[in-house]
Amino acid sequence: MSGARVLRHHLADRLYHWTMAAALLTCLFTAFLPILGWKFEWVTAHWIAGIVLTVAVLFHIVRALFWQDFWSMVIGPRDLRKSWRLVARALGFGGPVPQRDAKYSPLQKSFHMLVAVVVLAIVATGLLMLSKIDTPFWRRNPYWLADSQWGLIYTIHGLFAMATITLIMVHIYFAVRPEKLWMTRSMFHGWISREDYMRHHDPQRWPVPDAQPAQREGGGTAYSPGE
Amino acid sequence: MPLFRYATSVYGQTVLVGASWDLIWWFVGAGVVFIVAHAAAKALTRRSTSS
Numbered sequence: 655m656s657g658a659r660v661l662r663h664h665l666a667d668r669l670y671h672w673t674m675a676a677a678l679l680t681c682l683f684t685a686f687l688p689i690l691g692w693k694f695e696w697v698t699a700h701w702i703a704g705i706v707l708t709v710a711v712l713f714h715i716v717r718a719l720f721w722q723d724f725w726s727m728v729i730g731p732r733d734l735r736k737s738w739r740l741v742a743r744a745l746g747f748g749g750p751v752p753q754r755d756a757k758y759s760p761l762q763k764s765f766h767m768l769v770a771v772v773v774l775a776i777v778a779t780g781l782l783m784l785s786k787i788d789t790p791f792w793r794r795n796p797y798w799l800a801d802s803q804w805g806l807i808y809t810i811h812g813l814f815a816m817a818t819i820t821l822i823m824v825h826i827y828f829a830v831r832p833e834k835l836w837m838t839r840s841m842f843h844g845w846i847s848r849e850d851y852m853r854h855h856d857p858q859r860w861p862v863p864d865a866q867p868a869q870r871e872g873g874g875t876a877y878s879p880g881e
Numbered sequence: 882m883p884l885f886r887y888a889t890s891v892y893g894q895t896v897l898v899g900a901s902w903d904l905i906w907w908f909v910g911a912g913v914v915f916i917v918a919h920a921a922a923k924a925l926t927r928r929s930t931s932s
Contacts, residue, residue, distance in 0.1 A: 689902045801890055805897030809885060812900035816908040823912030827919070 658848035660862050662757075662840040667722075670714050671841055677707035678773070678818065685815060701787060704780045711777055726757045726860070729767070733760035756859035769821055772814045779811040 663671070680703035684696040718724050732753065737760045739752040758766070786804075788794045799807070829838045836850045851862065883901045890896045 686905060689905070801896045805899065808899035809897060812902075813904070816900065816905055819905065820908045820912040820915070823909070824915055827912075827916045831923075 659845040660848055660851040661844055662837075662846045663844050665844065666717065668841055668844060670710055670717070674707060674710045674714070674773075677703045677710060678822075681707060681776075682815065682818060682822075686819075697787060701780075701784060701789065704777070704784075707773075708777050708781065711773060723757075727763055727766055729760060729763045732756075732859075733763060736760055754854060754856040754859075756856060765821075765825070769825075772817050772821065775810055775814045776818070779807045779814075782807050783811060 681700060684700040684703065688694065688696050718727070736752045736755075739749055742749045743752070782799075785792075785798050786794055786796045796804075828834050829841075836846055836854075840846045851857075882903055884904065885897055886899045886901055887895050888898045
């Protein structure tokens with residue numbers, strides 16, 4: 655191993671990830687533990703964690719739009735082609751070798767899209783629900799919307815909050831799988847090894863300084879069959 | 882199993898108040914099923930490619 659490193663996540667993005675994780679887990683525990691029978695004064699911790707989550711998400715949106723490569727997380731034609739080739743080969747139909755990924759794989763982009771929809775729905779409905787509680791900053795106004803409208807807002811908030819349980823379970827499962835640890839570590843210290851970069855990523859689609867494309871036998875860029 | 886929670890308003894009308902909390906265990910179950918299925922599929926794939 656050469657020891658060369660490729661920066662995968664900037665400090666700001668890692669701080670965002672762990673802030674969002676802490677806020678979201680606090681929201682989930684303060685919401686669901688009382689429902690499961692553990693009674694405590696949960697409302698204050700819940701709305702404060704919700705505000706932290708909202709600020710973190712806004713920070714991430716602004717950073718993704720103006721400082722990061724927004725399109726690196728958007729599913730494109732090459733992702734669809736790779737997904738199709740992976741499915742075809744998995745089903746035994748053969749076909750061309752799937753290309754290596756850019757910075758993110760099609761499944762990571764799909765998961766991010768799902769999390770974005772779920773979390774944005776939770777944040778939007780949660781912000782509306784803040785009008786029903788007293789805080790040091792505002793007085794409650796429960797008559798702002800009709801009962802039926804509040805019912806819909808609570809339903810969306812609850813359903814999507816429960817869906818985050820599934821999403822977090824799957825996210826942690828993939829994070830601790832042995833073949834994914836090289837990526838998981840980068841969410842702690844920011845970088846991946848150059849070997850992992852060359853093995854898993856296409857330098858033409860995710861260029862970093864001094865990266866050289868790995869050549870596969872018979873020409874073309876290599877694909878990692880472990881993915 | 883109910884999907885939603887309802888209450889009776891001061892006007893005697895049935896109003897939606899939220900999703901049923903019984904669904905929590907379905908979402909937990911969905912996560913467990915996905916993890917077990919994926920882990921089993923990966924283990925079987927690894928075994929078939931190594932043999």
